[in-house]
Amino acid sequence: MSGPPTGRPPESGREGSPGSAGSRCLVVAIDGSAGSGKSTTAAAAAARLGFRHLDSGAIYRAVTRALLDAGLSGAALDAVTPDELAALAVDVRWTEQDMQVRTGGKPVPEQALRSERVTAAVSQVAAIPAVRAHLLELQRTAARGPGLVAEGRDMGTVVFPEAEVKVFLDAHPRERARRRLLQRGIRPDDAEIEAEAVLLTRRDQRDASRSVAPFLQAGDAVLLDTTALDPAAQTDAIVRLVEAARGSG
Numbered sequence: 001m002s003g004p005p006t007g008r009p010p011e012s013g014r015e016g017s018p019g020s021a022g023s024r025c026l027v028v029a030i031d032g033s034a035g036s037g038k039s040t041t042a043a044a045a046a047a048r049l050g051f052r053h054l055d056s057g058a059i060y061r062a063v064t065r066a067l068l069d070a071g072l073s074g075a076a077l078d079a080v081t082p083d084e085l086a087a088l089a090v091d092v093r094w095t096e097q098d099m100q101v102r103t104g105g106k107p108v109p110e111q112a113l114r115s116e117r118v119t120a121a122v123s124q125v126a127a128i129p130a131v132r133a134h135l136l137e138l139q140r141t142a143a144r145g146p147g148l149v150a151e152g153r154d155m156g157t158v159v160f161p162e163a164e165v166k167v168f169l170d171a172h173p174r175e176r177a178r179r180r181l182l183q184r185g186i187r188p189d190d191a192e193i194e195a196e197a198v199l200l201t202r203r204d205q206r207d208a209s210r211s212v213a214p215f216l217q218a219g220d221a222v223l224l225d226t227t228a229l230d231p232a233a234q235t236d237a238i239v240r241l242v243e244a245a246r247g248s249g
């Protein structure tokens, strides 16, 4: 079931069977709010452990971009059909531990994933049940090789409910806002931080109140408050949890 991730050409996420219980792939599910340190920590932990890193948000962003490019918006976006989603040919290619999201057979540039128009629409797209159903198997097929660090909003609750390690990252909204603005190259003042904190909180509330796969902490997830933790300390905490799981497994 688990295939070696090294020394092979890029592998498509749509091929083969999904990772599942019984696979030797150790899954670390990291969920958390925007700006909680999820992406940096997940990437660093995956690199330290030699595991794949699944950025599920990037997949939702790629779908959003493709749907917007296809001219869908508003109610038409909400009514997207499984056939229309299949026509986008969303796929994930793996080279060693690194993922690349593709639509229509072409890689989606990182800059396009993070554009303002995609960021403004992705929460609406991520709330569409047909979209979530369409992406479920693609995400599960990432669980190959020795391990997977999967980050998102529903990793521990829906996509990998059997994950050996589950972590929920959170931080104070103002700290999360400050980090997001710094990431964008802005040295924010208090007013900018406050305004960004309002936007982040609103997006989290939308993600938490949707009917499918709402953004919630899994009952068996370890809560890590990162407000006063730097990325190295967050990564250490996750690696320790993985070592403990390996020790008990």
Ligand code: DC
Residues within 6 Å of the ligand: 034, 056, 057, 058, 060, 061, 122, 123, 126, 127, 151, 152, 153, 154, 155, 203, 207
């Ligand atoms: O982590 P991010 O900012 O790239 O996520 C983009 C959006 O996708 C955000 O609104 C939350 C949503 N998302 C989701 O609903 N489920 C996931 N597993 C990952 C992201």
